[in-house]
Amino acid sequence: MNMNWSRKWINPVLDKEFRLRMRSPKSMLSVLLYVLALGAVAMAFIYMFLYLGRGGQQRFDPSMSRTMFYVLSFAQLVLIAFMAPALTAGVISSEREKQTLSMLLTTQQSSATIVLSKLVSSLSFMTLIVLATLPVYSIVFLYGGISPKQLVSVFLFYLFVMLLLGSLGILFSTLFKRTIVAIIVTYGVGLIIFLVTGLLFLFFMGIVQRNYMMSGATTPPVNSWVGYILGLNPGGALISIFEPTFSKEVFSLMSGGSTINSKAPIQLWLEFVLVYSVVIVIALWIAIRRIRPVKRGRLGRQKTKKPVETLGE
Amino acid sequence: MIEIRNLSKKYGTFEALKNISLDIEKGTVFGFVGPNGAGKSTTMSILATLALPTSGTAKVGGYEVTDYPKEVRKRIGYMPDFFGVYDQLKATEYLHFYGASYGIPRPDREKLIPQLLDLVNLSNKADSYVDSLSRGMKQRLCLARCLVHDPDVLILDEPASGLDPRARIEMREILKELKLMGKTIIISSHILPELAEMVDEIGVIEHGEMIAQGKVADIQNRLRVKKVIHIRTLDQENSLAEKLRDEPFVSSVLSDNTGVHVHYSGDDAQQSELLRQVISWGIPVVSFQEAQSNLEDVFLEITKGGPSA
Known part of the structure; x- marks a missing residue:
């Protein structure tokens, strides 16, 4: 065949996943709905600021388009948070429910190939959806204010968030027999990552600030540990990509305080990537181990001998 | 293998x-x-x-x-x-x-x-x-x-x-x-x-x-399910089954609405004697025939008594 590269890179599981995914009309519909949703956000933003703000006298200038970029990027992040669990938390358990998993597991495909191929296939589809929203972003580029580098970083960040939610989705899909349970648990963990970390940050920030006020100190302590909590939140990490000074502000206790000389111990997005990379690796490792029955401990039990091959029917 | x-x-x-x-x-x-x-x-x-x-x-x-x-x-x-x-x-x-x-x-x-x-x-x-x-x-x-x-x-x-x-x-x-x-x-x-x-x-x-x-x-032999005799009567299956249980060479008797199934290990002469015996009891026999024992009989035979082999 002329497609040598595909034989090298696309294993049978991936090939099947791609085929099934792209054949289902549901997939096309989800691309459509997703782009419509993000387009609606963009239109609503333009309408609100251009026609409602300041009695309709507002100009759409580069700073406005930058704000719009932020709004779009956050909307996209929320959409991803909703989409990723739905697309990944069923990949293993639905095969179990449709009773195709046992036959897949008796083939020569390794557990890692099966799990990773399913992850890659879902990620590819999500990437397709996210890339399909680029035309919406073109409105931003029409007015300037955003560098292509920022756009690329934000999209790479999305890819990472999808990888994170996707790995968790596949983990729960492997651990739980039923898809619906896997999806709910994945959304639950997603909620912790997206919402609870943010709330915890605000909560502890409040306490630390209050203690500081009570103590009556005149110089704020440089760099509070509370900032690390926001680094676990995708929203915080995303803002730190937009505004490199944001991390510094988060770690210093009082916004606008004497923070000129202080430096952020770590950029929030970098912390986010480092911490959750570990989560991703652990999630995938467990999923790969648990998709097939876990071998009992070898202690006190010797491996049986491999038979001597005697060919001769 | x-x-x-x-x-x-x-x-x-x-x-x-x-x-x-x-x-x-x-x-x-x-x-x-x-x-x-x-x-x-x-x-x-x-x-x-x-x-x-x-x-x-x-x-x-x-x-x-x-x-x-x-x-x-x-x-x-x-x-x-x-x-x-x-x-x-x-x-x-x-x-x-x-x-x-x-x-x-x-x-x-x-x-x-x-x-x-x-x-x-x-x-x-x-x-x-x-x-x-x-x-x-x-x-x-x-x-x-x-x-x-x-x-x-x-x-x-x-x-x-x-x-x-x-x-x-x-x-x-x-x-x-x-x-x-x-x-x-x-x-x-x-x-x-x-x-x-x-x-x-x-x-x-x-x-x-x-x-x-x-x-x-082998299994058929071991269980000595040599043959199954199927007897149909005019609605007297139960009393027939009752009487058959004490006959020689009868290993088990099952009766259902299709008739009485007798697991029998006697030879042909003994089998004809059995038929005469049944008729002498005054039971109206409609049919008396030997069924080839098949796997299903073996299965029933083995499983009815629980684990035994």
Whole structure:
């Protein structure tokens, strides 16, 4: 065949996943709905600021388009948070429910190939959806204010968030027999990552600030540990990509305080990537181990001998 | 080809398999028989590397299933009792997927798949989507799937379940062909006459225990179920059954609405004496005939008294 590269890179599981995914009309519909949703956000933003703000006298200038970029990027992040669990938390358990998993597991495909191929296939589809929203972003580029580098970083960040939610989705899909349970648990963990970390940050920030006020100190302590909590939140990490000074502000206790000389111990997005990379690796490792029955401990039990091959029917 | 030693499997406190041992020679068709939930599927999924035994060993082609699962998978074709198909794939694509998953290169698959479809009589459905196939066709497609990597052993869990009589006959014909190809086949069923004419050996399993195992004829002999006499009367089955129990050479008596079934070990002379005896009791006999004992009788005979063998 002329497609040598595909034989090298696309294993049978991936090939099947791609085929099934792209054949289902549901997939096309989800691309459509997703782009419509993000387009609606963009239109609503333009309408609100251009026609409602300041009695309709507002100009759409580069700073406005930058704000719009932020709004779009956050909307996209929320959409991803909703989409990723739905697309990944069923990949293993639905095969179990449709009773195709046992036959897949008796083939020569390794557990890692099966799990990773399913992850890659879902990620590819999500990437397709996210890339399909680029035309919406073109409105931003029409007015300037955003560098292509920022756009690329934000999209790479999305890819990472999808990888994170996707790995968790596949983990729960492997651990739980039923898809619906896997999806709910994945959304639950997603909620912790997206919402609870943010709330915890605000909560502890409040306490630390209050203690500081009570103590009556005149110089704020440089760099509070509370900032690390926001680094676990995708929203915080995303803002730190937009505004490199944001991390510094988060770690210093009082916004606008004497923070000129202080430096952020770590950029929030970098912390986010480092911490959750570990989560991703652990999630995938467990999923790969648990998709097939876990071998009992070898202690006190010797491996049986491999038979001597005697060919001769 | 298959060697099972003291295999046990527990799910919590429930013992699905208790110390099962089994040897199946190459080329043998082994019928796994037992009521639902007896442990047939558990044994088969252990052999298919899908479940781990709690203790004991199982070897396929000399390879222990938990130590060399990959080698074992190469050698077996497994058909689960319940299975699904990928709806959005065509029959050929379905086989291509599994073929590729077993590492068969595409040019080889191109040649192989039409042969497989031909074997299971689905050549005319090659380009149909799998979900448009009937249940029997899906079952045959799944059987073809088991064969893509030319395994030595076929593990077929209830391959005929849920099929209409015609589809069953088709399935049986294919299995006969596979037997001729020299495959070692383990086939489970709770419908015994299905298996009767094609299995070489049977193993009867109940409550996780192998209660009888061996060549069909041996088991019949061992249980001395020489013949079954079927007697139909004018509505006096119960009193006849009662009286027959004390007769010599009668090992057991079953009566149902079709008549009285007597497991009898006497010879022809003694049998004619029995008929005279029955008539002398004044029972209106409508028919008195000898039924060839088949697997089903063996099965009933073995299982009615619980584990004994």
